[in-house]
Amino acid sequence: MPEEQPDLTRRDALKLAGAGAAVAAGTSKLVEGAPWIQKVKAANDTVQYGIIGVGSRGWYHTKHLKNIDTGRCTALCDVDQSHLDRAAETIGTNPAKFKDYRELLDRKDVDAVLIATPLFLHFPITRDSLMAGKHTFCEKSMVFKPEEVHALRALAKEHPKQILQVGLQRRYSRFYQAVKDMVDKGILGEVTHMQAQWHRNPGWKLTPYKDPAEQKLKNWRLYKDYSAGMAGELASHQLDVADWMFGSAPESVIGVGDHSFIFDGRDIMDNIQMIYKYPARADGKGSKKLSCSYISTNSHCPYFNSTRTEFGELIMGTAGSVEITVGDDNNPALATWFREPTPPPTVTKAGAVKENYVAGATMVAAGSQKGVPILLEKDANHPNDSFLTGEMKYARRYLYSKGVLIPEEGRNPVDIQFDRFFECVKTGAKPTADVEVGLADSTGVILSNIAMEQDRKVYFSEMDKLGKGAEAKPAGKKA
DSSP states (O other), X not given: OOOOOOOOOHHHHHHXXXXXXXXXXXXSGGGTTOOOOOOOOOTTOXXXXXXXXXXXXXXXXXXXHTTOTTEEEEEEEOSOHHHHHXXXXXXXXXXXXXXXXXXXXXXXXXXXXXXXXXXXXXXXXXXXXXXXXXXXXXXXXXXXXXXXXXXXXXXXXXXXXXXXXXXXXXXXXXXXXXXXXXXXXXXXXXXXXXXXXEOOSSOSOOOOOSSHHHHHHHTGGGSXXXXXXXXXXXXXXXXXXXXXXXXXXXXXXXXXXXXXXXOSSOOSOSEEEEEEEEOOOXXXXXXXXXXXXXXXXXXXXXXXXXXXXXEEEEEEESSEEEXXXXXXXXXXXXXXXXXXXXOOOEEOTTSOEEOOOOTTHHHHHHOOOOOEEOOOGGGSXXXXXXXXXXXXXXXXXXXXXXTSSOOOOSSOHHHHHHHHHHHHHHHOXXXXXXXXXXXXXXXXXXXXXXXXXXXXXXXXXXXXXXXXXXXXXXXXXXX
């Protein structure tokens, strides 16, 4: 979805970069004596947290976080005062405000940190947060460069008791979890392919500035120096869904993309398409594939009877398919299950029933199956249901089948991911979207862009060597 561009000046970005360099050099007080782990100190066992970066995405998060009582915001950081004031008013907890994130990390009343800065700052601030003893939630993509993949994996191993979670909220959706359960139980047969799209018209709009450097930083998503483009901002969500449903990372990726339609000074591609190949079964057969598309010239979506625009996924197996989307604040998540049509048996002259069938006329005669909504726990019958409860569930299922009502999750996955993060901070449990999920996703983004820029098939094993020997330097330093 189009997002507001955060106001980030060149001076502000250099200030952030300088802070990262200072921490890396060990000049900040917060690093002295590290590693240590910030303990939850609130009397009521509420996680006290700070947010670093409250531009478009960070401010969006405050609108959800204010309703989650398992955490309390005690501090905010952003280089733009108007962002700080807006976020503080939204969150409503009278948080302390900072423009230097090192000062936020140095506070003892911050147990955990949520990072929603531009992508190129994700790794240095995540690193510094872990070094400061804070539990950390970082928006996707978790890292920007190959060397950062290796550096963050090593750092996470050095801080095993600190929670590190990535912002891939589909992992916390009840619908996506239900579909994953269907896949694992074989209800869709052997899942072989997945399609995904996130089409927009036009998507991100560039805000022009007289100073070219200022223009690049304030429109950071549109420039390769600071952004992974459409692969990082859009495809990352759906690539993570494919990894989850298929149960592994891809083996390889091919892609095409270019800059063909929007000429406003941006240098990222404005249309991209990728195909990912996933490992075959143990017998060497049945490799799986994800094909996905991201364009900026048309927002039509063919899923859900075209009742939604822009984005969605189609998961296909030998016994059925599912169309699914996470939705947004105004449109609930949707998940529709389509069974594969069962072909009619063919009777031979001898009267025997032939099980095999020929595709084409036979399949057409079989007819397609009408999609049915995927039901969640609240709609399932239970032996202890009262008569009234059972009748209400039946009525809901009937209305779902007629398209009058749509099953809803009850809670936005964005809310659930933060609730689970705070729970993990308190209990030490492993996050559903943990560091390895985040790094696998970032690896896919990095290699996808390489495949398109170099116009070649890229193997995921290449990441084993990419960036090795290169220092993961702070923002503002060239690798």
